[in-house]
Amino acid sequence: KPVAWGYEGDIGPCNWHKYFPKAGGKRQSPIDIDTSATQYDGSFKPLRIHYDSHMCSSLTNNGHTFCMSVNSDQCNLSGGPLEDKYRLLQFHCHWGSDDTKGSEHTVDGHQYAAELHLVHWNTDKFKSADEAIEKNQGIAVLTAFIKAGKEHRGWNHVLSHFKDIKKVQGTSTVNEDFNPKCLLPENQTDYWTYEGSLTTPPCHESVRFIIFKEVVEVSSEQLAQFRSLCVCSSRKRDTGEDEHLVDNFRPIQPLNGRVVKASFQ
Numbered sequence: 001k002p003v004a005w006g007y008e009g010d011i012g013p014c015n016w017h018k019y020f021p022k023a024g025g026k027r028q029s030p031i032d033i034d035t036s037a038t039q040y041d042g043s044f045k046p047l048r049i050h051y052d053s054h055m056c057s058s059l060t061n062n063g064h065t066f067c068m069s070v071n072s073d074q075c076n077l078s079g080g081p082l083e084d085k086y087r088l089l090q091f092h093c094h095w096g097s098d099d100t101k102g103s104e105h106t107v108d109g110h111q112y113a114a115e116l117h118l119v120h121w122n123t124d125k126f127k128s129a130d131e132a133i134e135k136n137q138g139i140a141v142l143t144a145f146i147k148a149g150k151e152h153r154g155w156n157h158v159l160s161h162f163k164d165i166k167k168v169q170g171t172s173t174v175n176e177d178f179n180p181k182c183l184l185p186e187n188q189t190d191y192w193t194y195e196g197s198l199t200t201p202p203c204h205e206s207v208r209f210i211i212f213k214e215v216v217e218v219s220s221e222q223l224a225q226f227r228s229l230c231v232c233s234s235r236k237r238d239t240g241e242d243e244h245l246v247d248n249f250r251p252i253q254p255l256n257g258r259v260v261k262a263s264f265q
């Protein structure tokens, strides 16, 4: 029987380690990026992000976030700090109850309104994503910070399906010609990178994070649409209101001597 976990109360992040022991490990995520302590690494090759846009994908509300699962073997990531080729598995976001919080990683203590995770698995070393998520170097997550600003047209292709996934376990098939690359910042050469973990249970220490320095803007109205998702299926709170999915970010974890590398000086 899967153990329930969440972002508040007894099942919140402070107690994850009781049922998910890796949550108490030495290379956990997210972390604060102290830009005065990052180390420039001139050895990184250019990042190679090749996504096709003819992939059929499905959007689900899994009760912790919305998840766009991608099943195209044409969406690959390599180069940069990576030794192997990785395939896009899914993308999702973390966000707050207002525009002042929501990202998982922070930069010099600053928290952004949301954070996009494009999750990839190592197809050179492993036979399946399920195997890769538990293994060192198994997962690579392209990460972009999001702040409130001008409207982002690309995000509307995803948000237009949210009415179908408002309830938990709601799912919607996305067939339109959508390339998730449009969700990334223009500057894809300046990023930080470090070795961490899944930011939700089971918190496997299998993740190489690649975090773009340039922040993506979406409108406040688009951010509000993230918050329209519900956590409960039909259960109404005592107030009769739906409980909305917000503040689905894990607190900052100890760096434990890890060094965050920078692709730029």
Ligand SMILES: COc1ccc(C[C@H]2SC(=S)NC2=O)c(OC)c1
Residues within 6 Å of the ligand: 065, 092, 117, 119, 133, 139, 141, 197, 198, 199, 200, 201, 202, 207
């Ligand atoms: C059981 O395997 C899992 C569980 C959860 C996630 C998503 C987490 S990991 C991350 S970074 N952000 C998230 O919300 C996985 O992603 C590969 C894999």
Ligand SMILES: [Zn+2]
Residues within 6 Å of the ligand: 092, 093, 094, 117, 199
């Ligand atoms: Zn995530």
